[in-house]
Amino acid sequence: DGGITQSPKYLFRKEGQNVTLSCEQNLNHDAMYWYRQDPGQGLRLIYYSQIVNDFQKGDIAEGYSVSREKKESFPLTVTSAQKNPTAFYLCASREGGRNTGELFFGEGSRLTVL
């Protein structure tokens, strides 16, 4: 089955630690996205990548980093510089080169800072 796999589903972090969230897709999509979802704030874009080895900051990139070394993988690192990292993180992908493409999401990763 084609889809987007996010791991881990739940993650706990102590303050001052970096953590990396995994996102893998086998849809052969060029574009991949990371969103953050907080109660009452909707979805906010963290980073996106339109093609391998290239990525751009979204609306709330501070305290986060990404890489796109392979087409199918787009990991997100939440660094210690992120002041309020507790949130639900969603990865998405879309066919590249087509602005009209449908967006698909993974099941999400919930990060809690202790």
Place this chain on the structure above:
Amino acid sequence: KQEVTQIPAALSVPEGENLVLNCSFTDSAIYNLQWFRQDPGKGLTSLLLIQSSQREQTSGRLNASLDKSSGRSTLYIAASQPGDSATYLCAVKTQGAQKLVFGQGTRLTINP
């Protein structure tokens, strides 16, 4: 700057009713509009994608319409069931923009 609004924030209806969810956007120069469903603690599931050249799309009991000139889309759910209970979000892809803009969602509860 594109803004997307979904009103009401929450809606509760008895099972079997037909219902309409609303999505409004401020910039009519869009590529497409997409409707999603989100269950608690889960990711978003794509329901329908309407391209800017289309007026409506249908999938089973769902029908989404698009009126660019008025900046509105509606999601019609026929013969609602308890399993339809979820949060429904719309998202707009604006021409010249790289990213989708999401509404805050409507939390729908279908009462048996």
